[in-house]
Amino acid sequence: xxxxxxxxxxxxxxxxxxxxxxxxxxxxxxxxxxxxxxxxxxxxxxxxxxxxxxxxxxxxxxxxxxxxxxxxxxxxxxxxxxxxxxxxxxxxxxxxxxxxxxxxxxxxxxxxxxxxxxxxxxxxxxxxxxxxxxxxxxxxxxxxxxxxxxxxxxxxxxxxxxxxxxxxxxxxxxxxxxxxxxxxxxxxxxxxxxxxxxxxxxxxxxxxxxxxxxxxxxxxxxxxxxxxxxxx
Numbered sequence: 147x148x149x150x151x152x153x154x155x156x157x158x159x160x161x162x163x164x165x166x167x168x169x170x171x172x173x174x175x176x177x178x179x180x181x182x183x184x185x186x187x188x189x190x191x192x193x194x195x196x197x198x199x200x201x202x203x204x205x206x207x208x209x210x211x212x213x214x215x216x217x218x219x220x221x222x223x224x225x226x227x228x229x230x231x232x233x234x235x236x237x238x239x240x241x242x243x244x245x246x247x248x249x250x251x252x253x254x255x256x257x258x259x260x261x262x263x264x265x266x267x268x269x270x271x272x273x274x275x276x277x278x279x280x281x282x283x284x285x286x287x288x289x290x291x292x293x294x295x296x297x298x299x300x301x302x303x304x305x306x307x308x309x310x311x312x313x314x315x316x317x318x319x320x321x322x323x324x325x326x327x328x329x330x331x332x333x334x335x336x337x338x339x340x341x342x343x344x345x346x347x348x349x350x351x352x353x354x355x356x357x358x359x360x361x362x363x364x365x366x367x368x369x370x371x372x373x374x375x376x377x378x
Contacts, residue, residue, distance in 0.1 A: 155191035166323035177309040196289035222289035223252030230255025
């Protein structure tokens, strides 16, 4: 399943992945809010191809040369908002290298061209100038995304709701649980459309009665007891 993450993820969302992680006790490794795709409706899923930016695009070209088909280039630019570290040429190179998409902890530029290209790119915003620095380079197979350590043993999922990282070893299990949650929510939505409100579906009277007896009884415990969804 890992080899076809983009195809599989088309039927899911980052909220479902996050809920599945919570249910499985997989640590939540989510980028802070504000990261968005260039094109609304874009999504990404694949093995992380990490790279740390030092002020020059050569590190991207080198990383993409070594990429596996479907990898997602995840760029650590330390969240800098004073430079657009990727533009149209880098994106075109990524597309030609069979990379699935790009996620930047920082900014992009050439927004008009990137929109025309239509390649999945996620960043925290745009900035017209490219880097004017050139820091010292050291070899590293890992990068950071805010306070999250990421590497080639991670997968990443991204859509309009945000970006979440999951260990490759937990991906299949996470997707299986996400499918269970999705099916439950679809059924609950169908019941609402038929006039059966969540109050009744989730046996809310029973929950309130149990909580009066036991103040430590949580709604999440109740949902898991009856096999419901809506929160994890």
